[in-house]
Amino acid sequence: MEDWNSNFEKKASDKEYLSLIKLSEDVLGQESFTAWHYIQYISALYSLGLKGRGAEVTLEAIEIFPDDLSLRIQYAENAMFSSSWDAAISRWQYIVNNFNSYPEGVFWRLALSYIKALRFREARRIADEIESKYGVSQKLNDLMSLIDSSEAQKYIVDVRVKSSHYPCHIDKVTENKNIGKSKDFIKYRLFGWVKVPKGKKCLLAVKNNKNEVVYLDFNVNRGDVKKHFEKQGDDNVEVKCGFDYYIDISEGAYIGILVEETEEWLLQLELIGLQSVLEGEKGWLFLDNDANESVNQFTGKALLSEDMFLAWKIYADNLLEFQKRLNLIHFVASSKEAVLPQYYPHPRGSTNVFEQVSGLLKSKQVNSVSVTKLMSNKEGAYYKTDTHWSDYGAYLAYLSIMERGGFKEVIKNINFNEIEVTGDLGSKLHPERRSLKKVHFYDGPKAVCVFDNRVSGAGSITIWKNPDAYYSKTAVLFGDSFLKSGCLANYFTYSFVRVVVINLPGSLIEEIVSYESPDVVVVQTNDRYLLTPGKIYEKVSSHESPVSLKVSSFSEMERNDMMKNISAYSEEHFYKNKMLEILDKLSDRKSKASC
Numbered sequence: 001m002e003d004w005n006s007n008f009e010k011k012a013s014d015k016e017y018l019s020l021i022k023l024s025e026d027v028l029g030q031e032s033f034t035a036w037h038y039i040q041y042i043s044a045l046y047s048l049g050l051k052g053r054g055a056e057v058t059l060e061a062i063e064i065f066p067d068d069l070s071l072r073i074q075y076a077e078n079a080m081f082s083s084s085w086d087a088a089i090s091r092w093q094y095i096v097n098n099f100n101s102y103p104e105g106v107f108w109r110l111a112l113s114y115i116k117a118l119r120f121r122e123a124r125r126i127a128d129e130i131e132s133k134y135g136v137s138q139k140l141n142d143l144m145s146l147i148d149s150s151e152a153q154k155y156i157v158d159v160r161v162k163s164s165h166y167p168c169h170i171d172k173v174t175e176n177k178n179i180g181k182s183k184d185f186i187k188y189r190l191f192g193w194v195k196v197p198k199g200k201k202c203l204l205a206v207k208n209n210k211n212e213v214v215y216l217d218f219n220v221n222r223g224d225v226k227k228h229f230e231k232q233g234d235d236n237v238e239v240k241c242g243f244d245y246y247i248d249i250s251e252g253a254y255i256g257i258l259v260e261e262t263e264e265w266l267l268q269l270e271l272i273g274l275q276s277v278l279e280g281e282k283g284w285l286f287l288d289n290d291a292n293e294s295v296n297q298f299t300g301k302a303l304l305s306e307d308m309f310l311a312w313k314i315y316a317d318n319l320l321e322f323q324k325r326l327n328l329i330h331f332v333a334s335s336k337e338a339v340l341p342q343y344y345p346h347p348r349g350s351t352n353v354f355e356q357v358s359g360l361l362k363s364k365q366v367n368s369v370s371v372t373k374l375m376s377n378k379e380g381a382y383y384k385t386d387t388h389w390s391d392y393g394a395y396l397a398y399l400s401i402m403e404r405g406g407f408k409e410v411i412k413n414i415n416f417n418e419i420e421v422t423g424d425l426g427s428k429l430h431p432e433r434r435s436l437k438k439v440h441f442y443d444g445p446k447a448v449c450v451f452d453n454r455v456s457g458a459g460s461i462t463i464w465k466n467p468d469a470y471y472s473k474t475a476v477l478f479g480d481s482f483l484k485s486g487c488l489a490n491y492f493t494y495s496f497v498r499v500v501v502i503n504l505p506g507s508l509i510e511e512i513v514s515y516e517s518p519d520v521v522v523v524q525t526n527d528r529y530l531l532t533p534g535k536i537y538e539k540v541s542s543h544e545s546p547v548s549l550k551v552s553s554f555s556e557m558e559r560n561d562m563m564k565n566i567s568a569y570s571e572e573h574f575y576k577n578k579m580l581e582i583l584d585k586l587s588d589r590k591s592k593a594s595c
Contacts, residue, residue, distance in 0.1 A: 008037060015310050017044040035061065035068040042074055047307055048314075049535050051081060052544065069099055076109065085117035086210060104134060111143060118182045118250055120151040154179055155271035156430070157188075157249070165557060166257050167195040168266040179430065185250045185271060193222045194257050194266065195229065196241040204243050205256040205263055215258055220244050264557050277428045284343035284384050285425040285433065286336055292528040298337050300349020304356050308532060312357060315533035316364040319523070323367055326513065326521050329404050330361065330368040333389070333397065333482040333526040336382050339375045354527040370527075371400050380416075384435035385426030386485070392416050392438035394486025402495070405520045409470050411494045415441045440487060445469065447493035451572040453579050454562045459550030460503040461540075463572055464493045474498040476516050479524030480505035488524075504546055506534030515574050540578040541585065548582050559583055 004027050011020040024041040027033055038061035045054035055078050061071050076091035092110035095102050107130050114123035127143055134140075156179050159170060170192040177184045196202045196218060203215040220242030229237045247253060249269050256265040278288035278295070287294045296302035304312065322328050337344040338354065354370075361368040374396055375381040381393035389397070395414065402410050418436040426433035445468035453461040475496040483489040483501060493499045500516060502509065506525030513521060525534060537545050554562065566579045 005032065008040070012040040012044075015047075015307070017047050017314070020044045021048070021050075035065040035071050038065070039070050039074055046081070047311055050544065051078075054078065055082075069095070069102060072099075073103075073106070076106075080109065080113060080116075083116070085113050088113040089117060089119075089122075104130075107133070108139075108143070111147075115147055120147055123147050151181065155182060155185070155273055157185070158270045158272045160268045160270065162254070162256075162265045162268050163555070163557065164266075165264055166197075166259075166266055168255065168257075169193055170255070170267065170269075182250045182271065186248050187246050188249045189244070190247050190249075190255070191220075191242075191244045193220075193225045193242045194218070195225070196238040196257070197259070198236050198238055200259055202238075202260075203258040204245075205254075205258050205265070206245075206247055207254040207256070207265070208248070209251045209253075213263075216243065216245060218243055262557070263555065265555050272428070277425050278345060280340075280343040280345045282343060283433075283435075284336075284340060285386075285423075285429075286344060287387050287425065287528075290528070292531060294335065294337070294528055295346055297353050297528065297531070298335070298344070298348060299346050300352050302353065302531065303351070304353055304531065309356070309360070312360055312533045313364070315535070316361055316366050318536050319366050320364060322508070322513070322521070327405055327519060328367060328521045328523065329401055330366055331397070331401055331479075331522055331524045332358070332368065332370045332530070333480075333524060334370060334372040334375060335527045336387055338372050338527060339382055353530045357530045367404065369400055369404050371397055374400065380418075380438040383421070383423065383437040385421070385433050386423030386435075386437070387425060388482060388485035390438040391440040391486050394482070394488040395440065395491060397482075397486075397488055398491040401522055407471065407495070407520070409495075411442070411444065411491060413442070413444060417441065442490075442494060444494060447499065451569060451575050453547070453575065454565050455503075455547065455550050457550070458503050458505075459545075459547040460501075461547065461575060462501045463575065464489075464499040464501070466493055466497055466499075469493075469495055469497045471496045471519070473519035474500070474516055475520045475522070476500045476502070476513060476518040477522045477524065478502050478504045478506075478508045479522065480526060480529070482526055483524060492522075504537075505529055507537065507546075508534070509537045509540055509545065509547075511537075511539045511578075540575075541581045543585075547579075548585075551579075551582050552586055559586065 004023065008020070008023055011023060020040065021044050024037065038057065042054050042057050042061070045057060058071070058075050058078050062075055065071055072091070072095050076088055076095065079088035079091055089110065092106055092113060095106050096110070107126055111123050111126040111130070114126060124147060127140065127147065130140055170190065173189050173191050176189055194204065202218065204218055205213055205215055207213045218240050221239050222242035223239055225241055226237050226239045250271065252271060253269045254265045255267040255269065256263055273289065276287065276289045278286040280286055293302040319328065319330060332354070341348055358368065358370060375393055378396060381389055381396060383390050399410055416438045419439055420434050421437045422432050422434050426435065445466055447464035447466035449462055450465050451463040455461070473496050475492050477483055477489055477492060477499065480503065489499065489501050500512065502512065506523060506529055508521065508523055523534065539545060540547055542548060551559065551562070563580070563583050566576055569576045
C-alpha cells in the first residue's frame with residue numbers, strides 16, 4: 001500500500017469513481033489520508049449517487065479536519081443537494097464567520113439558500129454585501145431579479161390526506177388567503193377538527209418541514225362534528241375535538257394526532273406555486289420554473305456538465321452489460337415542447353441535453369428509442385393542459401417499443417375518443433383550464449393486479465397477469481409517471497401474460513431482472529430528467545433503493561398497514577419477502593435507536 005497515494009491521484013484525475021471509492025475505503029484512517037483525499041472520496045460518492053454514504057463521510061471528515069475550508073464548502077453543498085435550506089444557510093454562514101478568506105461563490109450560494117428558504121429579506125442583505133465587496137455586475141442584477149420574482153411567486157394551499165384512520169378536516173375561514181405570497185402563510189389560522197376517540201389521551205400534532213413537532217390541546221367543542229358521526233351510528237367521538245390556532249405554513253406543515261403516545265399524520269399542507277405554467281400559442285400550456293429547468297434545457301442554456309457526461313458514459317456502459325444478455329430497450333419519453341415546438345414560446349437551442357444524451361447512447365450502441373419525430377406528425381399525441389402524452393401518444397410509444405423489441409403482434413383493436421379533462425397543468429391555473437384528450441377503449445382480455453407493494457410514486461411495484469394475452473412472456477417496465485399517464489403500461493398488460501411495473505425512472509434493479517428473467521426490459525425516462533443519468537440498484541431492499549427510501553418515510557401506522565397488506569399475499573413470495581425484509585430492517589433500526 002506504499003504507493004497508494006499516486007494511485008489515488010491518478011484515479012481521481014481520471015474520474016475512476018468506483019475504484020477510487022474502493023481504494024479510499026481500503027486506506028481510510030491512515031495518517032496520510034488528508035482532507036484533500038476526503039474531498040475526492042466524497043465527490044466520487046456523490047457522482048455515483050451514493051448521497052447517504054457521502055453525507056456520512058463528510059461528517060466524519062469535518063470532525064477530523066474542522067478548519068479545512070474545502071470540506072466546509074462540501075458540507076454546505078451537501079445540505080443544498082438535500083434541499084435542507086436552513087442547514088445550508090447555517091453552514092455557509094459558518095464559513096463567512098470563521099474564515100478570513102473564501103471564494104466569492106460562498107456569498108452567492110448563501111443568497112440562493114436564503115431564496116430557497118423563502119427568506120427574501122436576508123437574501124437581499126447578502127446581495128447588498130456582494131455589491132459592497134465585489135461591485136455591481138450583470139450576475140448581481142440577475143440575483144436581484146431572482147429574489148424579486150421568487151418573492152412575487154403566488155401560492156395556493158394544497159391539503160393532502162396522509163391517513164384516514166382518524167378523519168380530519170380544516171374548515172375555511174375568511175381571514176385565510178386561498179391564494180397569496182409566501183409571507184401571507186406565515187400566520188395561518190388552523191381551524192378544524194379531528195375525530196378524537198372517547199376515553200383516550202389525545203393531542204393535536206403539528207410538524208414543520210424541519211421535522212419539529214409541537215403538541216397542542218384540542219381547544220374547541222364541536223357539537224356539529226359529534227352529531228355528524230352519531231347520525232352515522234358512530235358515537236365514539238369526543239365533543240372537544242376541534243382546534244383553533246395560528247401556525248406558520250409558509251414552508252408547509254403536517255397535521256396529525258397523538259393517541260396514547262402514538263403519532264399518526266393525517267394531513268399534509270403544502271404551498272403549490274401557481275406560476276409553474278407557461279402559456280404558448282393557441283392555448284397550449286407547458287411546464288415552467290421546474291426543478292429540471294425545462295426551459296433552459298430546451299433553449300440549450302442547461303447542458304450536461306463534464307462530470308454528468310462522464311456519469312452518462314458509465315451508465316451507458318452498465319446498460320450495455322445488461323443488453324448483452326437481455327432484450328433491453330432504453331426509452332425516452334419526449335417533452336411536450338420537443339414534440340410541439342411551434343406552440344412553445346421559447347426558441348429551440350442549437351443543441352440540448354436530449355441531443356447530448358441520445359448522441360452518446362447511439363455512439364455506445366445502447367438500444368435507445370425516442371418518438372419525438374413520430375409524435376410531431378400525429379395530432380392528439382399530447383393535449384393542451386398536461387405535461388404528459390395522451391392515451392394515443394402512449395400507444396404510439398408502445399408500438400415503437402414493441403417494434404424495437406422484435407414483437408410483431410401488437411394490440412390493434414383499440415378505439416380512441418376525445419374527452420374533456422383538466423390535466424396537471426390546467427389544474428395549476430385559477431380558474432382551471434380544460435382541454436380535449438384522446439383516451440382509449442379496449443374490449444380485449446385485460447390483466448389483473450396480483451401484487452401491489454402499497455407504495456405510491458417512486459418505489460411502487462405492481463405485478464399484472466393476463467393469461468389470455470397473445471405473448472406467453474414476461475415484460476418488466478422501469479419508468480416514471482409516463483407509464484401510468486396515457487396507459488402505456490396498460491398496453492403491455494394487454495400483450496404479455498406477466499408484466500412487472502416499477503416506478504423508477506431511467507434506472508433498474510438488478511435483483512428484479514435476475515429473478516424475472518424477462519423477455520423484454522423497458523427502462524423508461526423522460527427527457528426532462530436527462531440532466532442526471534439513471535442508476536443500477538443491486539437489491540430491492542438495499543438502503544439506497546428508492547423502494548427502501550420511500551418506505552422509510554412512512555409513519556409507524558402506515559408501515560403497520562403495509563405489513564398487514566403485504567403479509568396477506570399468498571403468491572409472489574419473492575416480492576412479498578423483499579417488502580417484509582425492508583419493514584423488518586426499519587423496525588430493527590427503530591428498536592436500536594430507542595435503546
